[in-house]
Amino acid sequence: MTNKRLEGIRALVTGASGGLGYAMTEALLAEGAKVAVSFRAGDKLDQAVAGFNEKGYDAHALPLDVRSEQSAEEAARWVRREWGGLDVLVNNAGIGMKTVNPRFLTEPQPFYQVTPEGFRNLIDTNVTGYFLVARAFAPLMIEQGKGRIINISMNYETMKRKGFVPYGPSRAATESLSYIMAEDLREHGVAVNMLLPGGATVTGMIPDELRKELGPQTRLLTPEIMAAPIVYLASPDAEGVTGERIVAIEFEQWLFNRDNKG
Template identity: 30%
Template sequence: MNIASKRVLITGGSSGIGLALAEAFLARGARVAISGRRPERVTQALDELTAKGFAAHGIVADVATSEGRAATLDQALAALGGLDILVNNAGGVRAGRLEHTPESEILAMIEVDLVAPILLTRAALPALRASGDAVVVNVASGIALIGAPFYATYAGVKSGLARFGEALRRELKGEGIHVMTAYPAGTDTPMMASNRAGPELGFSREPASAVADAILEGIESEAFEVIRGGDARAQMIALNRSDPAAIDARLLALKPALEEAVKDHSAL
């Protein structure tokens, strides 16, 4: 796909990977709308893009609600005149032991990380079909490929998002809409600010711009998936398939330190 002049909607586009994606798309000549639920953060993001010589359309809405999804799509279509690329990037996380995680926080992760992208994609399909050359990008997580302790719900919903994307890709094959899944590893974003785990616990961090560039390269090459984390992550993924007990043993040794480091990790 040639990204120039494409009309792009990025949910959760006011910070982190979403904002980096907005800048990367704009640098390649796309037209971009970003959505976020915090008015001040959307304004700040637009100002940051303007300072770099870019112009995007900002939408203040919560895609975890039906009203927010409708407003997001309606405003994006009005501003862009159609839609070629939908990036389901908005997400939330709450780490910790499952039995200590409030039901409200579990439901919040399910709503924003899984229900919202499914329903927003469903609503956007007519506009994407009208494009004739469209892409849906679902931003999952490396934890969807290797389940980590204290992230049970997050792993569940991100894995669900990945399989949703895989099934939808096959459902839409030959109909002018491609579906790609991205699996970021640890990324230096506001969402990770309350996570104190470092590389020794499997949480290395790369710049959001590196993830954004990889996602755009995946779109351009019509890739099925983009997996970050390098050779070390690829080896862990392979080992998780061939000998999952080995991963269990490795994580067992890290459990006490990991639980302490992620107990306050919350971005909902």
């Protein structure tokens, strides 16, 4: 019987019912972590947790609307009451460009045609959501004197690409937020790192009909690309790693370089 790397680890993943969140949750569970699977209350969340439990994993449904301060604080109270603490928080919940322009890849829309409502909606989820959830759980980690926060981001190219307002700015803000969070929490023994796939992934962010139009030459990464780095960042191996930006497709090289410094 092989030892699992994350036995005893308590984790929470937002936006965990599909896409990158689902893949990262499964990777953590498979290595022995106990995971609070977070998404808005409903069938999607219930079905995801039921599927994990059927595989024998220690998964728990934790309804959470990341745009609500009250919901984030209720989730933190649940974790404190039920588990007594949290080792790993993965901020992943987000929405993509299709919410403001369903044809964003083939017919990019200039920023001045984006509705203020669409802009605010995406920023509220992708930036304010990360802030609210981290804000709710940071005091618990500070009390513990340890913890890991992992913020999911995207390529720099996405932040500069034509027609990518407001998604590009939301992820640029995510990265600035992450670097500052890392510095604010460093003295408390709490690590903050960023993780991104390194390319477009097969998730709901890109509508299926758009993928067909793009043709077979457009290769998309599978969400499982996030498995190895998320397990590493949650494991004892990542002790002392903070303020890092890790690209999943380059993870092995990043790890090699880190292990062979000096």
